[in-house]
Amino acid sequence: MTIAQSTSVSSPALWTGRVLSAIIVLFMIFDGVIKLPPLDVVTQTMVPLGWPADANVARMLGIIGLISTALYALPRTSMLGAILLTAYLGGAIATNMRVGNPLLSHTLFGVYLGIILWGGLYLRDPRVRALIPFSR
Template identity: 45%
Template sequence: MAENTSFRGEVVLGWILSAIVILALAADAAVDLFVPSLIGPQMAETGFPANLATVVGLIILVSVVLYAIPRTAVLGAILTTGFFGGAICTHLRLGEIGSPPQLIGLLLGIMAWGGLYLRDERIRRLLPLRSVSG
């Protein structure tokens, strides 16, 4: 009984972590899609044309929707990992090692996979972090 309660707690924690990632990415996508002028200066600083904000917003939106749906969550996690990796690399290229955007991208990436690991038995079977015997 206690093991089942512990497992249920892990699943709830997984969904909480996933919800934080989903909300953060949905907010980012909304800004990129609906107020691209707000993100334009930051995009220019990183070497991207401001008119790509809408494209980036669509990529984020598709990724987060896929991540939020249990059946496609693994694909969504892979796509968000690619997005976070690109963002981290962009800031690294600018010499911004350990910058807040890099750390936020890293943290959200860890939370995305950690949340998925806790809420999805398929991922736990694929990556067993505990021994089967106990």
């Protein structure tokens, strides 16, 4: 019995996973693309978070986010992408925690995205369900 056979998922769950993953992909594409051009609003928003007002720093963060998102979106590399996006979101969580931003709205926003990210992957990828079996 293969992994796909042993951990099959219903069509509604599969589509829910795809929708959750699409939400993450669309959000992260927006987040990455807005950091690529030297937009003053992006660089000035980084200053209160302890980052320099440097377009190159913003651009590098955008590229890292976009590459990780592309890896997440591709079925063959989705687990690697999920791990990289989790690390990226962890950096955002740490940054917001360090500067004392509000817990529920700012600091934990990366946790919310991570739950959606892994929930979507869990529902659409039998390898993840085999790795993390919630029920037997």
